[in-house]
Amino acid sequence: MNFQSKLPNVGTNIFTVMSRFAQRHDAVNLSQGFPDYDCSPELIHHVNEAMKKGYNQYSPMSGVKELREEIAKKYEDLYGEKYDSESEITITSGGSEAIFSAISAVVNRGDEVIIFEPAFDLYRPIIELFGGIVKEVILKAPDFKIDWNEVRNLISDKTKLIITNNPGNPSTVTLKESDFEHLNEILKDSNILLLSDEVYEHIVFDGEKFLSAARFPELKERTFIVASFGKLFHITGWKTGYCIAPEWLTNELRKVHQFNVFCVNTPVQYGLAEFLKNKDEYLNLPEFFQHKRGFLMNGLNSTPFKIIKPEGSYFLLADYSEISDLKDTDFAFHLTEKFKVATIPVSAFYKNYTEQKLVRFCFAKKEETMEKALQNLQKLQHGI
Secondary structure, three states: OOOOOOOOOOOOOHHHHHHHHHHHOOOEEOOOOOOOOOOOHHHHHHHHHHHHOOOOOOOOOOOOHHHHHHHHHHHHHHHOOOOOOOOOEEEEOHHHHHHHHHHHHHOOOOOEEEEEEOOOOOHHHHHHHOOOEEEEEEOOOOOOOOOHHHHHHHOOOOEEEEEEEOOOOOOOOOOOHHHHHHHHHHHOOOOOEEEEEOOOOOOEOOOOOOOOHHHOHHHHOOEEEEEEHHHHHOOHHHOOEEEEOOHHHHHHHHHHHHHHOOOOOHHHHHHHHHHOOOOHHHHOHHHHHHHHHHHHHHHHOOOOOEEEOOOEOOEEEEEOOOOOOOOHHHHHHHHHHHHOEEOEEHHHHOOOOOOOOEEEEEOOOOHHHHHHHHHHHOOOOOOO
């Protein structure tokens, strides 16, 4: 058959590749971003109770009312911003579906979308799937600082959307007040939209306060905010998230959402609605993950790796330039096969190969998992 792929340059993503390679070589998997510990038994209890009560059929397309109302309360409590639970909050099949639905709802063929690389690998394929053109701003270690003049220079009459990821994956940095000032200055008096990927909003360290795009009224009126219960409550396999946006943008998102998944797992939504009432479950996340970050950092300090201290997310970047001259992709495979620890090469988050001798570790793991990995990494020497 004469067939032309809509995504001819897309293959299996690096997370799947490295996890498979880790399994094949019986390596400790610190590559893919998922916890290896269970979620709260209380949350499971709430979901189980919802099942017993008969909440086992389709939910409303926009999501269970009780869950949307709890999300609205959360945003008002944390950020002082009001969102209408009926018309501005949509429950989605994970943060990924929220991102897919938002991009596909607003990006037309020939529209330009600005992203910041290293970027989560989901953005570019969705943009290109709908005929959009990606304009990337390249950020480099160790600070991954955004040159906002470069962003300004990329703006054209074809610019439709800017995508930010805060805290960043894989950069692990957070946006500062000055970043939002620049962003607001660029977007005001324009028709450019913002997609703010905030799935790691509650994983910010060292007492820093997370800045949501919701806190900036000028940005709020043009922004899709994406969040994930998978990251919030250690339930990545439940694939439940949400998108918050002003009513006019939510209307467009729901046009896609209803024909994509229509609705999300009903008893899970009821369980989450009940569980969200206990604020400590997410307000204590910074302390929970800061302990895990410290455990991994302390262990890596006794290896030749040079650590870039994470500001947010549950990832850590490490420079291996004193260990090997291999490309980061080759080094990641070598580390997995010979030292039984799987990581992600950071160049995988750039369109064009960008060598910085960096790999990404995930520390959303049990201490015994990280300890086993660290024991293997103790065998590393300079110049392997």
